[in-house]
Amino acid sequence: MQKLYDEVSSLDKRCYENFGLSEDILMEHAADGMADFIKSKFSKGSSVLIVCGSGNNGADGIALARLLHPDYNVKILHLKKPKSDMAKLQKKRLDAIGLKECCTIESCDVLVDAIVGTGFRGEFNPEISSVIDEMNNSDAYKIACDVPSGYKFFADATLTMGALKKDMYLDAHKEYVGDIKVIDLGVGRDIYECESNWNLLDLEDLNLPNRNKKDTHKGSYGHLACVVGEKIGAGVLCSKSALRFGAGLVSVVGYNTTNIPHSIMSSELLPKTTSAIAIGMGLGDSYSDMDLKSFLNNDYPLIADADILHMDILQEILKRENVVLTPHAKEFISVLRLCKLADISVDELQKNRFKYVELFCKTYPKVTLLLKGANVIIAKDDKFFINPHGSSKLAKGGSGDVLSGLIGSLLAQRYTPLEATFNASLAHVSLALNYTGSDFSLTPDDLISQIGKL
Template sequence: MQKLFDEVASLDKRCYEEFFLSEDILMEHAADGMAEYIRNKFEKNSKVIIVCGSGNNGADGIALARLLHVDYDVSVFYAKKPVSKMAFLQQKRAYAVGVKESAELESCDVLVDAIVGTGFSGEFSEELIGIIQKMNMLKAFKIACDVPSGYKFIADITLTMGALKKSMFLDSSKEFVGGIKVLDLGVSRHVYEKQSNYKLLDLDDLKLPLRVKKDSHKGSYGHLAVASGQKSGASIMSALSALRFGSGLVTLVGFEKIEIPHMLMYSHEVPKNTTALALGMGLGEEFSAQELEKFLDNSLPLIADADIFHMKAVLDILKRDEVVLTPHAKEFISLLKRAEIAEITVDELQKERFKYVEMFCKKYPHVTLLLKGANVIIGRGDEIFVNPHGTSALAKGGSGDVLSGLIGALLAQGYCALEAAINGSLTHVKLALNYGGADFSLTPDDLINEISRL
């Protein structure tokens, strides 16, 4: 796991006050880190254009030009003329060694965006938007310095300074950041960073439900009861996913006669030896209020998804001790309204996903929330985790039902709600990443089949 931060100005200030490093030293390390990346990836004499703004992000870019000068065909294009003290100083140094200016944007091997960084607020001028649009159209390997400017520049990689920023992991940012690499600023990243309740999940954080106990039987690995409603296919996919992911027994609980795979069981009530519940996938209006109440008349760990977020019963679910909620954006705004937290649109949510996850977790600190999206956000109490490894291959009906089954299987096997959400989510994306076919061809069955190859 890696730490995430709202801002890094306070971390920079700590470097000045506690480690006696100057702004100049931090900037030189930032530029050197970018230069090292370019030297390792591109041959000498490659053409590099660095587009610089008027502030310290532009100053980073000018310093980079000085470091690459002579070994590379490097030039600086000024989107805005230097204004900050450091930008003036770096420009003076660059002129002294002979770095050239570029009067226009043109084809190159490497294009570096150093217009604005994380400190920027406000709107871009039409002229600046036009420059970034032209940058995006150029055929070059594109590098963002610290963050893509205004999250409008489409980078192949973002070389970010000191630490990871939360803004880089909004769904709307995913199109722009590309790969991400953190550069040190004169001290180890572990020294530079402070405590943070926000964490970025790595695929290596995944803990699979491996069977290490030799003296065991099917009852040793839990029993998941899955509510089977109006669209029974969704609950069947969840159940198959759970069975494949280690749950010893899986029972569909419903009130209609349906055909089910032979390895699953079917019942009209929650079996007595059930260790966890899964509810909501394809539920529709199949369950009456009394039947739903009966299904929930226990204190078992629960994964809740889909239709349940539009029902009154979700408020009772919020009272449970071990519960994982897995809404997508539209379902989450319904939940926020029903819980009297906020009444917002999907667009408003997508702009401030972290804010609304925090609001929900503050009101319900015992509930584990998994907000689906391009970057999954998992929250419980004051701890927030981001899974950035999602892929558009998962944008297909049934993918979420498989995720519910994965989480349900872990709950049934004794994982706590937060562990089940984190490991279920990491497994979900890993299944998609491991799939060998075309991304558009991935189906829920493919995901379930991939479980056996983890």
């Protein structure tokens, strides 16, 4: 697990004040880290074009040019005259050793974007936009210094300074950042970083269910009741996924329980041994509120997904102690509207995913939320996690039902709602990563069939 930050300027400031490291020293480490990365990937003599802006991001680029010259064939393009003190200082140092400047985006092996970093505001003017378009069209290996400029530069790798920035994990930015690597700034990351409520999940954080105890029976691993409605297939996928992920028993529950696999049980009412409930997937609108209340008149841990996220009864669900909500963007704006927290478009949500998740969690601190997306957000109270390991392979009907089953299974096996949710989310993305077929071909059944290989 790694920490994520809204901004790192306060962390830089700690370095100046607490560790006696100047801005100059930090910047030399930033440039050195980038130089090391390039040296590890490209042999001496490779051509490197560094495009610099006028602030300290540009200054990082100018320092990098000095460190790579003359072993590499380095050229520098100043989009604007160096303006910050550090940019002027770095330019003076570079001028002292002499280096070729160029004024167009030339063909090269490595292209470095050091136009703007965290100081970017507003929009680029048409001239800079067209330079970035040209850079994007280059065949070179593309490196973003700190962050891709204005999230318009498509990087193969982003070499980010000091610590991970939350903004890099906004869904819309996933296309731009490429592989992300943190560069240390003169002190180890543990020293540079301070507390943060936001964390990035690593695949290694996955804590699978285990069967280490010997004297057990099916009841020891819980009983998930999956309430099904109009579209029975969704409930079946959820149930199969839950059974495969370790729940001792799984039942589909409701009026429509015909044609279900033999391994899944069925009943009209909640079984007496129920230890967790999954509700919402494929529910349709065939249940009255009274019917639904009969499934909710208990305090079992519960995962709510899909159709129920549009229903007024959600208000009742949100009062429970152990509840997980797993909306995608469209469902989350419905949740926000039903809760009278915000009436917004999907576009507004996607631009401000972190803000609306924080708003929801502040109002409902007992609820665990998983907001689906290219980068999944999992949150409860003041703890926030991003799972960035999902891929477009999962963009298919039924993937979400499998996820609900994984969460439901862990709830039934008595994981806490937060642990159930982030472990299920990690298992879900791992299933997709482990799939060896073509990206476009992954089906929910493929996901379920791979659970046993985790």
